[in-house]
Amino acid sequence: MKNKLALILPLALAAAVVPLAVGQKRGPGKNADKIAPSLPEKAFAKPKQKRKLLVFSRTTGFRHGSIPTGLTAVAMMGEKTGAFEAVISDDLANFESDKINQFDGILFLNTTGDPFLEKGKPGTQERSQRLQKNLQDFVKGGKGFAGFHSATDTLKPGGGHTPEYSKMINGAFDGHPWGGGSSVSIAVEKGQEKHPIVAHLDGKNMDFKEEIYQLRDPYDSKAVHMLLRLDLDRSEKKNLKRTDRDYGVAWVRKWGDGRVFYCSLGHNDAMYWHPDVLKVYLGGIQYALGDFDVPSK
Numbered sequence: 001m002k003n004k005l006a007l008i009l010p011l012a013l014a015a016a017v018v019p020l021a022v023g024q025k026r027g028p029g030k031n032a033d034k035i036a037p038s039l040p041e042k043a044f045a046k047p048k049q050k051r052k053l054l055v056f057s058r059t060t061g062f063r064h065g066s067i068p069t070g071l072t073a074v075a076m077m078g079e080k081t082g083a084f085e086a087v088i089s090d091d092l093a094n095f096e097s098d099k100i101n102q103f104d105g106i107l108f109l110n111t112t113g114d115p116f117l118e119k120g121k122p123g124t125q126e127r128s129q130r131l132q133k134n135l136q137d138f139v140k141g142g143k144g145f146a147g148f149h150s151a152t153d154t155l156k157p158g159g160g161h162t163p164e165y166s167k168m169i170n171g172a173f174d175g176h177p178w179g180g181g182s183s184v185s186i187a188v189e190k191g192q193e194k195h196p197i198v199a200h201l202d203g204k205n206m207d208f209k210e211e212i213y214q215l216r217d218p219y220d221s222k223a224v225h226m227l228l229r230l231d232l233d234r235s236e237k238k239n240l241k242r243t244d245r246d247y248g249v250a251w252v253r254k255w256g257d258g259r260v261f262y263c264s265l266g267h268n269d270a271m272y273w274h275p276d277v278l279k280v281y282l283g284g285i286q287y288a289l290g291d292f293d294v295p296s297k
């Protein structure tokens with residue numbers, strides 16, 4: 001029995017940790033072969049100190065198939081550029097007050113619902129409230145937060161209550177008129193052509209197939225430093241809820257003494273090996289970590 005277990009266990013573990021093991025050195029993750037040649041050559045800014053980025057992708061709603069690819073891309077990007085060490089973990093204990101401050105920044109990569117809830121567990125609501133507060137204290141106290149794609153489909157307003165999280169990230173998912181197979185065109189926000197996080201685009205649009213979100217309150221494109229937005233005239237025509245045609249895609253903002261970056265791209269796997277998108281992610285993460293001093297508000 002012992003020998004049999006010894007044989008089976010490593011296999012079972014290997015299966016469980018695909019694509020990435022938690023907090024340890026790992027083999028190539030999902031789509032690493034496609035991601036590797038697309039990674040930025042170097043960091044935008046030299047980190048002021050060694051940076052630890054918690055990459056969290058827990059879901060209690062829809063779970064994106066692109067999560068393993070996204071985790072691989074972020075881990076490889078941090079390692080190659082030296083901008084940060086990615087700690088990939090969905091362990092809620094990392095948000096407790098005795099653990100959270102070991103990190104310089106936290107990335108919500110395609111989280112959904114209330115990712116702090118554990119169904120059926122006693123006291124889970126209270127714990128979620130506590131961890132949400134810890135996250136707020138963490139960012140407002142001077143650290144960084146980044147969100148990709150369904151990070152806005154996370155901790156959304158409901159029942160007359162708007163979570164601080166939703167205000168911080170600036171909006172809540174309100175459907176995606178453009179599904180993952182839609183041809184869309186993403187424009188650099190007018191006047192931001194030279195902004196360091198999007199300057200590599202040279203003011204040109206990015207055209208690809210991707211799912212694009214429509215956001216609702218507390219979304220306010222004037223409350224943040226907008227960097228990218230959907231070019232409605234050059235994207236597939238859809239029925240839209242927003243009469244103001246305000247479809248922001250990526251922004252930075254200050255939050256208390258800390259910094260926030262959000263990019264709604266990240267539904268399709270291919271986003272994580274698109275060289276220009278990866279650069280936007282890297283610049284935004286480095287801003288959040290406090291190493292990339294760029295215009296923000």
Ligand SMILES: [Zn+2]
Pocket residue numbers: 064149150211266267
């Ligand atoms: Zn999606």
